[in-house]
Amino acid sequence: xQFENSPYWKDLKPIVDSxxxxxxxxxxxxxxxxxxxxxGTSCMFSCLFCGRNYDAVxxxxxxxxxxxxxxxxxxxxxxxxxxxxxxxxLTSPYINEICKDLNDRGYRSRMITNAFxxxxxxxxxxxxxxxxxxxxxxxxGLDEQEYLSTTRHKFGWKVVKNNLANYNKRVxxxxxxxxxxxxxxxxxxxxxILNYIEDIGGIENLSLREDFTFQYExxxxxxxxxxxxxxxxKIKQMKIPVDYGYALQDAMAGRxxxxxxxxxxxxxxxxxxxVKICLDPNGNIYSYMEAGFIDRPGADRHALGNVxxxxxxxxxxxxxxxxxxxGDLQYLDAYNHMVSKYISENR
Numbered sequence: 101x102q103f104e105n106s107p108y109w110k111d112l113k114p115i116v117d118s119x120x121x122x123x124x125x126x127x128x129x130x131x132x133x134x135x136x137x138x139x140g141t142s143c144m145f146s147c148l149f150c151g152r153n154y155d156a157v158x159x160x161x162x163x164x165x166x167x168x169x170x171x172x173x174x175x176x177x178x179x180x181x182x183x184x185x186x187x188x189x190l191t192s193p194y195i196n197e198i199c200k201d202l203n204d205r206g207y208r209s210r211m212i213t214n215a216f217x218x219x220x221x222x223x224x225x226x227x228x229x230x231x232x233x234x235x236x237x238x239x240x241g242l243d244e245q246e247y248l249s250t251t252r253h254k255f256g257w258k259v260v261k262n263n264l265a266n267y268n269k270r271v272x273x274x275x276x277x278x279x280x281x282x283x284x285x286x287x288x289x290x291x292x293i294l295n296y297i298e299d300i301g302g303i304e305n306l307s308l309r310e311d312f313t314f315q316y317e318x319x320x321x322x323x324x325x326x327x328x329x330x331x332x333x334k335i336k337q338m339k340i341p342v343d344y345g346y347a348l349q350d351a352m353a354g355r356x357x358x359x360x361x362x363x364x365x366x367x368x369x370x371x372x373x374x375v376k377i378c379l380d381p382n383g384n385i386y387s388y389m390e391a392g393f394i395d396r397p398g399a400d401r402h403a404l405g406n407v408x409x410x411x412x413x414x415x416x417x418x419x420x421x422x423x424x425x426x427g428d429l430q431y432l433d434a435y436n437h438m439v440s441k442y443i444s445e446n447r
Contacts, residue, residue, distance in 0.1 A: 111346075112442055115375055123374040125443050129417050130374040135173075135180055137166045138380050138392050139198060140187030144216050145251040147240060149281070151430060152186040156395040158381045164194045165383040165407055170201045172411045183232075184212035184378075186393030191217065192381070196226035203231040210277075212236045216256065218263045227272070234275035234304065237264065242280070242292040261300060268301035277305040282348070287324060290331045297340065306335065307343040309434075328352045346438075362437045366444035367424035373404055373416050375439050383408040385415055391431040402431060 115121045115133055123130035141158035170181060181202065183189050190213055192198070202209045211229070215237040223229060240256065241247030247257035267273055280293060297303055328344075328351055335342055344352065346360065371387035378392035379385055384403045386392040391402040402422060405415025432440065 112438065115439075120374045121439075121442065121446075124370075124372040124439070125446050127368065127370040127419075128374075129419060131413060131416070132373055132375070132377045133177075133180070134182070134376040135169065135412070136185075136376065136378040136389065136392075137169065137181065137183050137198065138185030138187065138189075138378055138394075139166050139183065139192035139194060140185045140189045141191045141193070141381060143186075143188045143191070143214075145188075145214055145240070145253050145256060147251050148249075150186070151390050151396065152393040153395045153397065156187065156393070158187070158394055162381050163383075163408060164197060165379065165381070166194060166198045167201045169379060169407060169412060170198070170205055170207075172413075173205075175205050175207075178206055178208045181207055182209050182211070185380075186390065186396070188217065189213055190222055190226075190229075196228050199226065199228035199232055203228060208233040210234045210236055212238060212279075214238050214240070214251075214256075215260045215263050215267075216253075218260075218267055220266070223270075230270075230272045230274045232274050234277050236277040236279055236307070239278050239280045239296070242286070242289070242296055261296075264300040275304040276302075277307065278303050279307040279309065281309045282345075287327050290327060293331075294334060294338070297338070303340060305341050305343065307345075308348055309345040310347040322354075324351050325354050346434075360434075360438050360441055362429070362432070362440040362444065364424050364426060364428055367428060367440055368443060368447075369421040369423055370419060371402075371404070371422065372436075372439050372443060376435065377404070377412070377416075379407065379412075382406070385412065386431075388428075388431040388436055389433040390436075396431075398427065399431060402428075 112121065118133055120130055120133040143152065146154045173181065183198065189195060189211055209232050211232050213235060240250040244257040248254055264276065268276065297306070328348065332342065332352070373385070373387045377385050377387055378389050380392045380394055383406045384392070385405045385407065386402055387404060388402050391399040393399065404420050405418060407415060
């Protein structure tokens with residue numbers, strides 16, 4: 101398979117070069133190339149696109165399985181471990197301890213957060229958040245109505261924007277990245293992204309992503325290409341690097357703009373924990389990133405093991421097999437789709 105002809109495969113090249121992808125193709129054990137920790141215990145948003153259980157809350161005291169995982173890792177890859185999740189990471193009672201452990205062990209970790217709790221109170225209790233390599237803040241709207249319709253939280257727009265503006269004024273801040281999912285009806289409103297960045301005092305990086313409905317006819321693609329290229333020129337003048345999603349890269353090059361989606365028939369019984377796993381607060385390991393959302397109906401069957409009184413290596417060496425079935429695709433994120441498609445085409 102050729103890498104250079106597609107932005108999809110180009111992003112997979114480091115994984116292929118590491119040998120992790122071949123192990124996933126062969127279905128043999130290999131320690132994960134990447135580990136995502138999901139430490140959140142609740143979330144204040146109920147985003148329309150999110151597959152999490154909106155009623156899910158992690159109740160009662162749990163052991164800090166995340167610091168355990170950090171200590172058990174050999175530390176050979178400083179980019180291996182990151183923080184994200186189906187629930188908001190800043191709700192974790194262990195977030196400062198987790199960030200401290202990552203810093204002490206020399207990791208270049210990032211945290212994906214909605215920034216609703218990124219305020220002085222949280223940062224005074226958890227100062228090690230600022231030792232992360234960067235925070236990637238998911239922005240769910242560029243005006244109050246868009247935020248409300250997406251998150252169903254009437255204070256989300258104001259609180260998050262104020263938090264980011266105040267965070268940028270801190271002398272102890274780390275790098276601030278923002279991520280925005282560009283839905284079709286907002287293509288003619290991209291100037292608002294630049295305005296938002298200026299309003300909060302700047303960022304170090306912008307990532308733009310497309311949703312799974314990203315399909316356009318040729319005349320629409322031409323208009324989209326012009327809009328994206330114009331936006332790219334303007335943000336380059338602001339000296340802000342942009343990470344465009346796969347379909348957006350295709351759109352800018354004038355190619356077909358379809359997000360890659362795998363079929364159930366292309367999934368494997370071993371999944372791909374050699375490439376990437378996530379870990380929930382209960383210690384469960386998942387290969388499909390959206391199966392790691394606490395109490396998500398049907399997700400339990402995808403658990404590959406539990407690290408409490410064990411380890412990632414011990415659990416993954418058991419090589420649990422899970423027969424794919426209809427409905428499983430809801431647990432795959434865009435990255436899972438890409439990896440699964442590559443595995444299917446190279447088996």
